[in-house]
Amino acid sequence: MQRINTIYEQPFIIEKNETVIQVSRSFVKMMEYKDSELLNSNIIDLFKTLKVGPNVDINIINEQTEYFLFTKSFEVKLVNIQIIHSVEGKVYVFLEKADLNLEFSFPFANMLYSGNYYGIGIYSAPDKTLLKANEKYISFFDKPYNKKENCIGKNVSEVTTGFKGSTYEEIWSTVLKTGEQYNIDEYMYEGFNKGITYWRLSLVPICEENKIKYCIEMLIDITDQVLHRKKAEEQTKIIKEQQNLLLKREIEKNEMLERAIEMKDEFLSLISHEFRTPLNVINSAIQAMNYMCGNELSGKSKRYLDMIKQNTFRQLRLVNNLLDITRADAGCIKINKKNRDIVFLTKAIIESVHIYASQKEVSVAFVSSLRKKIVGIDDEKYERILLNLLSNAIKFTPKGKAIVVSLYSKKGSIYIEVKDNGIGIPRDKIDIIFERFGQVDSSLSRQAEGTGIGLSLIKKFVEALGGSISVKSKVGKGSIFTVVMPNETVVEEHNEKGMIDLLGNRLIQTTSVEFSDIYL
Ligand code: ADP
Numbered sequence: 001m002q003r004i005n006t007i008y009e010q011p012f013i014i015e016k017n018e019t020v021i022q023v024s025r026s027f028v029k030m031m032e033y034k035d036s037e038l039l040n041s042n043i044i045d046l047f048k049t050l051k052v053g054p055n056v057d058i059n060i061i062n063e064q065t066e067y068f069l070f071t072k073s074f075e076v077k078l079v080n081i082q083i084i085h086s087v088e089g090k091v092y093v094f095l096e097k098a099d100l101n102l103e104f105s106f107p108f109a110n111m112l113y114s115g116n117y118y119g120i121g122i123y124s125a126p127d128k129t130l131l132k133a134n135e136k137y138i139s140f141f142d143k144p145y146n147k148k149e150n151c152i153g154k155n156v157s158e159v160t161t162g163f164k165g166s167t168y169e170e171i172w173s174t175v176l177k178t179g180e181q182y183n184i185d186e187y188m189y190e191g192f193n194k195g196i197t198y199w200r201l202s203l204v205p206i207c208e209e210n211k212i213k214y215c216i217e218m219l220i221d222i223t224d225q226v227l228h229r230k231k232a233e234e235q236t237k238i239i240k241e242q243q244n245l246l247l248k249r250e251i252e253k254n255e256m257l258e259r260a261i262e263m264k265d266e267f268l269s270l271i272s273h274e275f276r277t278p279l280n281v282i283n284s285a286i287q288a289m290n291y292m293c294g295n296e297l298s299g300k301s302k303r304y305l306d307m308i309k310q311n312t313f314r315q316l317r318l319v320n321n322l323l324d325i326t327r328a329d330a331g332c333i334k335i336n337k338k339n340r341d342i343v344f345l346t347k348a349i350i351e352s353v354h355i356y357a358s359q360k361e362v363s364v365a366f367v368s369s370l371r372k373k374i375v376g377i378d379d380e381k382y383e384r385i386l387l388n389l390l391s392n393a394i395k396f397t398p399k400g401k402a403i404v405v406s407l408y409s410k411k412g413s414i415y416i417e418v419k420d421n422g423i424g425i426p427r428d429k430i431d432i433i434f435e436r437f438g439q440v441d442s443s444l445s446r447q448a449e450g451t452g453i454g455l456s457l458i459k460k461f462v463e464a465l466g467g468s469i470s471v472k473s474k475v476g477k478g479s480i481f482t483v484v485m486p487n488e489t490v491v492e493e494h495n496e497k498g499m500i501d502l503l504g505n506r507l508i509q510t511t512s513v514e515f516s517d518i519y520l
Pocket of ligand 1 (some may be wrong): 392393396452454455
């Protein structure tokens with residue numbers, strides 16, 4: 001009794017035959033129960049009501065151990081329990097320790113706790129009993145554990161739906177095993193009744209005397225954010241898939257188109273070949289007729305023969321151009337560069353067109369700043385380029401006007417300019433004339449004959465020779481076509497003699513074909 005007097009002020013209860021027979025005033029005050037609620041109850045039941053833990057056995061209470069119990073309003077109390085055996089019975093003295101560290105020792109943590117922005121739960125360890133939790137934290141639990149009275153004092157596995165076997169259980173085990181805090185920015189939990197949820201989670205162990213005594217968990221529910229992001233990602237994925245599908249279709253379409261173009265080119269080349277053979281026969285027959293019975297023919301017959309000849313040349317020109325452009329499109333332009341005097345070559349080509357120019361009453365002058373210039377050039381292709389430019393210039397230049405061809409070297413290149421004083425090319429048409437079938441006037445009533453292949457073909461020739469072609473033009477004033485060629489020689493495999501003669505014959509034939517479009 002003596003000792004009871006000395007601890008009179010302390011919270012205590014006295015039990016006899018397992019029944020609570022006395023409760024101190026301070027105990028009643030501390031636990032917020034009424035005397036009547038505690039007196040006469042079974043001591044084991046009372047310990048259960050007060051949720052005394054961890055794992056308390058009233059027969060083996062250790063005075064050094066720190067126990068927890070909960071007030072009527074589920075506030076945790078940390079106590080040491082002292083046992084005194086007196087005449088009145090077994091006395092349990094509850095010596096209250098300072099409250100949980102978090103609330104009183106760390107003001108910042110306390111502010112976080114009461115701020116209710118983070119869900120904060122404090123568990124005892126290693127038994128994982130939820131000792132304290134703010135409203136936010138409790139609201140995360142499924143029903144009925146989202147109420148203080150149903151979760152405080154209970155084990156995490158009981159209050160967290162789906163805990164057993166979950167990755168959340170693994171996190172707990174890891175923290176308790178390693179003693180290190182666990183932080184995760186985006187943790188997916190599937191256990192709750194509402195389905196998949198996402199969390200920013202920190203589980204921090206608190207040690208005392210090298211033992212983990214508590215675990216503090218900080219939680220933010222980021223489910224809405226993550227779902228929103230995932231939805232956006234899903235939408236982006238769908239858009240990307242749609243774009244890829246469109247691209248795939250576009251590629252397929254292009255491939256089909258390319259195949260169709262290839263087939264068309266093959267067809268064109270086949271047809272052109274088929275056209276060329278009879279045209280050559282007709283040509284040879286006309287030549288033979290002129291040669292063998294030229295004298296017997298009347299003037300009228302000769303004129304008709306000339307008409308046939310010119311039109312076979314026109315056909316031949318079209319057929320040749322078609323064949324060349326399909327070859328060029330397939331990347332099969334054969335270039336055969338030889339070292340030639342480009343000044344001489346240019347002059348020869350211009351001379352070959354004089355007859356056509358004079359008949360159309362157009363003059364063609366040649367101006368060169370160089371007397372001789374040997375460069376590596378494919379003379380056949382060069383002829384075609386210059387003849388095409390000249391035939392266009394003559395075609396689109398009215399009577400009495402002049403055409404000037406200039407040749408000069410500048411910055412390591414050779415420049416050939418064909419300048420006319422003709423009808424000119426409108427600004428919006430300037431780009432299309434180098435395209436296949438590109439004509440300024442494609443109506444049947446146009447000023448001159450043609451198919452619009454010439455420039456696109458010679459552009460390919462110029463580029464295959466390592467040069468470039470451009471045009472400047474003003475409607476009503478005239479046009480200047482400029483061809484720029486590399487100023488360099490080539491190493492020839494073998495020097496062919498008599499080339500000039502051969503060139504001469506071919507030039508006449510090529511000119512006749514190239515100029516067959518012009519009706520004089
Ligand atoms: P075509 O066989 O029709 O002459 P080209 O490809 O050689 O084909 O020329 C394409 C078009 O460019 C011509 O139809 C014409 O409209 C225009 N063009 C070419 N050269 C000239 C020029 N010197 N003056 C005016 N227009 C020209």
